[in-house]
Amino acid sequence: MALRAEGETASPSEPSERVAGKTARPGRAGRILAVESADVEFVGITKEFHELTAVDDLNLKVEAGEFFSLLGPSGCGKTTSLRMLGGFEEPTRGRILLGGQDVTNLPPYRRDVNTVFQSYALFPHLNVFENVAFGLRRRRFDRAEIRRRVSQMLEIVDLPNYEKRQSSQLSGGQQQRVALARALVNEPKVLLLDEPMSALDAKLRRQMQIELKRIQAQVGITFLYVTHDQEEAMTMSNRLAVMWHGRIEGMGSPKDVYDNPTTEFVASFLGASNLLPGTIESSAADAVTIAVAGGATMHVPPQRVSRLESSSDVKVGVRPEKIGFLEQGNDVPASHNAIGGRVVVSTFTGVGNQYIVETAIGVSITVYAQNIGHQSAPRSGDEVILTWPIEHTFTVAPLPTSVEINETEGD
Amino acid sequence: MVPLAFMLSLSLKTCNPATGACVMTWHWGEFPSEISLYHQEFITSLYFAAVSTVVDLVVSFPIAYWIAFYGGRRKNFFLLMLLVPFFVSFVIRTIVWEFVLANNGVVLGTLKHLHLLPSGFHVLGTGYAVMAGLAYNYLPFTALPLYVALERIDRRVLEAAYDLYATRRAGFLRVILPLTVPGIFAAFLLTFIPMFGDYVNQEILGGTSNTMIGTVIQNQFLVNFDFAGGASLSAILLVIALVGIYAYARLLGSRTIEQYL
Numbered sequence: 244m245a246l247r248a249e250g251e252t253a254s255p256s257e258p259s260e261r262v263a264g265k266t267a268r269p270g271r272a273g274r275i276l277a278v279e280s281a282d283v284e285f286v287g288i289t290k291e292f293h294e295l296t297a298v299d300d301l302n303l304k305v306e307a308g309e310f311f312s313l314l315g316p317s318g319c320g321k322t323t324s325l326r327m328l329g330g331f332e333e334p335t336r337g338r339i340l341l342g343g344q345d346v347t348n349l350p351p352y353r354r355d356v357n358t359v360f361q362s363y364a365l366f367p368h369l370n371v372f373e374n375v376a377f378g379l380r381r382r383r384f385d386r387a388e389i390r391r392r393v394s395q396m397l398e399i400v401d402l403p404n405y406e407k408r409q410s411s412q413l414s415g416g417q418q419q420r421v422a423l424a425r426a427l428v429n430e431p432k433v434l435l436l437d438e439p440m441s442a443l444d445a446k447l448r449r450q451m452q453i454e455l456k457r458i459q460a461q462v463g464i465t466f467l468y469v470t471h472d473q474e475e476a477m478t479m480s481n482r483l484a485v486m487w488h489g490r491i492e493g494m495g496s497p498k499d500v501y502d503n504p505t506t507e508f509v510a511s512f513l514g515a516s517n518l519l520p521g522t523i524e525s526s527a528a529d530a531v532t533i534a535v536a537g538g539a540t541m542h543v544p545p546q547r548v549s550r551l552e553s554s555s556d557v558k559v560g561v562r563p564e565k566i567g568f569l570e571q572g573n574d575v576p577a578s579h580n581a582i583g584g585r586v587v588v589s590t591f592t593g594v595g596n597q598y599i600v601e602t603a604i605g606v607s608i609t610v611y612a613q614n615i616g617h618q619s620a621p622r623s624g625d626e627v628i629l630t631w632p633i634e635h636t637f638t639v640a641p642l643p644t645s646v647e648i649n650e651t652e653g654d
Numbered sequence: 655m656v657p658l659a660f661m662l663s664l665s666l667k668t669c670n671p672a673t674g675a676c677v678m679t680w681h682w683g684e685f686p687s688e689i690s691l692y693h694q695e696f697i698t699s700l701y702f703a704a705v706s707t708v709v710d711l712v713v714s715f716p717i718a719y720w721i722a723f724y725g726g727r728r729k730n731f732f733l734l735m736l737l738v739p740f741f742v743s744f745v746i747r748t749i750v751w752e753f754v755l756a757n758n759g760v761v762l763g764t765l766k767h768l769h770l771l772p773s774g775f776h777v778l779g780t781g782y783a784v785m786a787g788l789a790y791n792y793l794p795f796t797a798l799p800l801y802v803a804l805e806r807i808d809r810r811v812l813e814a815a816y817d818l819y820a821t822r823r824a825g826f827l828r829v830i831l832p833l834t835v836p837g838i839f840a841a842f843l844l845t846f847i848p849m850f851g852d853y854v855n856q857e858i859l860g861g862t863s864n865t866m867i868g869t870v871i872q873n874q875f876l877v878n879f880d881f882a883g884g885a886s887l888s889a890i891l892l893v894i895a896l897v898g899i900y901a902y903a904r905l906l907g908s909r910t911i912e913q914y915l
Contacts, residue, residue, distance in 0.1 A: 331813055351816040364814040368832045377828075378818035425818065 282307040282465045283328060283433055288337035290323050290489075297323040299489035301337070305433070305467060305482075310459055312468045312476040315486035316512070321469045324486075325435050328467065329358050342432050352381070357426035358435040362442070363418045365410040371397070371421055372406035378429040396428040399458060416447050423458070433465045440475060452479055473513050477501065485509045505549045507558055507639045516560045517608045519582070520641065523548075523555040530633065533559055537604035541580040547637040557638040563597075563609040565635040568621055569628040579630040584608060586625045596620055600629060658892075665885035676881060684886040692870050692887065699866040702781065702856075703849035706788035707796070710845055711838065713789070714797035722804035733801065740794050748858045751787050752778065755859065779861030787855035792848065796841040803837020804830070836906045843902060847895045851888075867891065 283305040290298040298320040305311045313321040326332040328339055330351030339347045346354050357378065366374050375393045384392070397403055400420040410418060419439060426434055439455075440448045456479055459466050470476050476483045477497040484494040485508070493500045493509035504510035510518060521535040530542040541559050550557045561580075575581040584602040591614075598610040598621065608629060612620070621627050665684060669676040689696070721732045739747065753759055755777045758766070765771040777783045807830060815825045853868030860866075867887065874884030 329817060331816075351813070352819045352821055356817075358814070358817045360810055360814060362808075362810055364808065364810040366811060366814070366829065367808075368829075377815070377820075381819035381821075381824055425814075429818070 282309070282342055283467060284340040285324065285328075286338045286340065288324070288327060288334045288339060290320070290327060290332060291335045296489055298327070298334075301489070301491065303484060303491065303494075305465060307465055308463055310456070310466045310468065310479055310481045312470060312480040312483040313486055314470055314473055314476040314483050314513070316471055319486040320489035321471075321486050322437055325358075325437055325467065325469045328354075328433070329356060329435055330354050355432045356435055357429050357431040358437065359419075359422045359426050359439045361438045363422040363439075365418055365421055365425070367410060369410070370406065371402070371408045371410065371413070374410060374421055375425045375428050377425065382429075392428050393424075396424040399427075399461060400424045401454075415442055416451065419443065419451065423455075427458070427462055427464065430462075431464065433467055436466060436468045438470055439468075440470070440472070448475075455479065477513070485513055487512070501562075503547060503637060504560065504639055507642045510558075510560050510637075510639050515563055515609060517563060517566075517606075518558040518560045518639070519602075519604070519606055521557055521559050521638075523550065523557060523638075531638075533557065533638065535559055535582070535604070537602065539582055541636060542633045543636045543638050544634055547634075549637070549639050551640045554640075556641055558641045560637050560639060561631050561635060564611040564613075566608070566610045566629050566631045567612070568610075569630045575628070575630055578634075579632055580636055581628055581630040582608070583626070583628050586621050586623050586627055589621065589623050600627060661885050661888055664881055665889045667882050669879075669881045681882070684882050685890065688883055688886050689890070692867065695865050695867045695870050696890075698781075698864055699850050699868070702785050702788060702864075702866060703846050703852075706785045706792065706849055707842060707846045709785070709789040710793055710796040711800075711841060714793055714800055714841075718797050718800035718804055722801055722807075733798075736797055737794055744791065745854060745858075747791060748787055748854055751790060752858055755783050755786065778859060779863065781860065781864045783859040784856050784864055784866070787859045788849050788852060791852075791855065792845045795844040795848070799837045799840040799844060800834065803834045803840075807833050839902050839906060843898055847898060850894065851891050 283303070285301045285303040288298055288301040289296065297318075301320070301324060303324075313324060315321045323332060327334050328341075330346070330349060330353075334347060337347075338345055341355060366377065369377070372393055375396060376389050379389045379392060393406070394403070397405060400423055402417060402420050402424070405413075405417070405421075410421065413421065419442075422439070436455075440451060443451060452475060455466075468476070468479065480497055482494065482496055483500060485492045485500060487508045492506045493504060493513070495503075500509060501513055504513065504516065507518065510516035519535050519541075521533040521541065524532045524534050524540070526532075526545065528545070531545050531548050533541050533543060535541055543559065548557070569575060569581065582602055584600040586598055587601050587607070588597075588599040590597045593614070595611055595613045598612070600608045600610060602608060610629065663678065664676060666678065666680050666682065667676040668679040668681050717736065721729055721736075725732050742750075754761060756762065757776045757778065762771065762775065762777065766773050766775065777786070811833075812825055812829055815829045816822075820828060851868045851871070853866060853872050856864060856866040856869050871884045871887045871891075874880045874887065
């Protein structure tokens with residue numbers, strides 16, 4: 244597992260109390276023996292289209308051999324960032340480094356990256372073999388070498404004996420494999436993947452996710468993956484960056500970013516979060532005390548507090564799966580936070596139950612309880628007390644009220 | 655289809671030039687005799703049509719390419735500009751072309767006045783005038799299929815080529831040009847076949863020499879009243895056109911024809 248923490252987000256809502264606890268981590272152990280150098284580096288990249296700023300001062304490092312995802316809703320700048328690395332868009336400001344070399348002004352055909360396009364963009368007039376051989380032919384490899392490499396790559400993507408097929412005779416999943424082979428056969432420094440799963444149905448998508456991870460492990464090439472599907476990004480990546488309005492809102496390993504969201508956007512976009520508005524009252528070494536609207540008091544570990552320096556207003560967050568129901572007659576343990584409410588919706592989902600609990604302050608809290616049956620399930624209308632461990636509580640800086648997070652995605 | 659069937663049956667009849675009455679005689683001999691009489695006109699037509707078609711392809715490819723790739727939001731305006739001259743009647747256009755090419759007209763007159771051309775130089779009445787007229791009159795029939803073919807090329811496929819180390823030159827030769835081939839073939843058929851049977855350009859611009867087969871057919875029907883002869887010449891033209899379309903269908907598939915017509 245690659246856990247890296249340098250080059251964390253440069254967003255203005257970056258927490259002050261967060262950074263200290265996260266820096267020193269062990270370097271990656273693994274297959275790639277080369278010195279840990281950044282394969283891709285965006286330095287202060289900004290892209291403006293007329294009035295619109297698509298990418299806003301992006302700073303990002305991707306290490307060699309990593310599976311890195313850019314995740315965000317449509318229009319967040321993730322695809323534009325990828326296209327700038329591919330050479331299809333020119334940044335308005337900033338530099339892009341590839342293996343330490345400045346490629347900002349190079350045309351696409353002089354960059355050592357290859358792209359798997361969202362629509363695959365296979366050459367309709369060429370058969371599978373010629374599609375895959377296209378890049379090798381442009382670089383004037385000899386015939387025997389081209390034949391050898393293309394066959395080997397079609398083997399890897401599980402399409403042997405498909406050389407003579409026309410691309411129009413292939414299914415969506417097969418076209419995607421050809422697109423992948425066509426890019427990978429050139430052994431680029433970095434493979435760029437622009438929402439490659441979006442045209443596949445759900446079942447095939449899950450299958451291809453596993454396939455793609457296997458192929459990446461096999462070829463050992465850095466993958467830069469763009470997606471709007473947070474589950475996909477978390478499943479596949481070593482590290483990911485959540486983008487919104489052209490900026491990186493959170494970056495790190497999927498577990499890091501999920502467990503320690505740094506902004507309200509990340510908390511809501513990556514998985515689900517319950518967020519309660521509150522004000523910081525006091526800070527101690529072991530816990531920060533926050534007064535939540537409605538009178539309750541909650542404690543948060545200091546290293547999990549993200550906030551704006553200028554304000555003590557925060558939102559207290561907890562993930563739905565971390566919450567439990569307090570059994571009747573018991574007291575709230577000192578290690579837990581608690582809030583009371585009434586169950587309004589209770590849904591059985593097989594693996595568990597999903598509850599929506601309405602609190603006195605009007606904020607609904609979602610709870611996922613696993614179906615392990617040692618607890619009687621509360622029913623709709625029951626008054627309950629929700630508790631969760633202090634260590635699973637975090638805070639984020641609240642967004643200005645005018646900003647709405649649009650989680651839905653139709654690309 | 656009815657006039658066509660009538661024409662085909664006419665080619666096998668024997669007619670009385672004085673009365674115009676025709677009787678079915680299954681006289682196949684009309685075909686070889688017409689060919690031996692008029693093979694020179696067939697060759698002239700073939701030559702004029704071929705040269706003019708090539709000229710049209712060479713001239714309209716850059717125009718169609720530019721409109722398809724760089725026309726932006728004004729594509730339709732540029733296409734309209736290409737078509738506007740052709741809203742005028744075919745014959746009128748050709749007569750105006752006659753003025754343009756006249757011995758002391760706008761072009762030659764000016765050049766002669768500047769002593770860039772000898773005063774005896776002329777274009778009208780030569781094969782060049784006929785080819786110029788043909789090329790001018792059929793330009794949209796080449797430009798439009800080419801435009802459609804170029805416009806249909808997925809820009810992302812072109813991006814994929816650049817991504818795979820293709821320079822702009824390689825992108826053009828390896829992706830754009832191969833994907834335009836059906837359009838080039840359609841343009842060729844739509845231009846070459848009507849040019850082959852055209853007589854207006856030759857009548858107006860070619861003077862008395864350089865007779866094309868279209869003129870012969872017209873004369874057979876309207877001057878010589880040799881209906882069977884004219885009909886059999888037309889039948890030969892039809893066969894040539896069908897052979898061309900058959901070749902197209904075999905090479906590129908019949909479905910692509912529908913996309914360009």
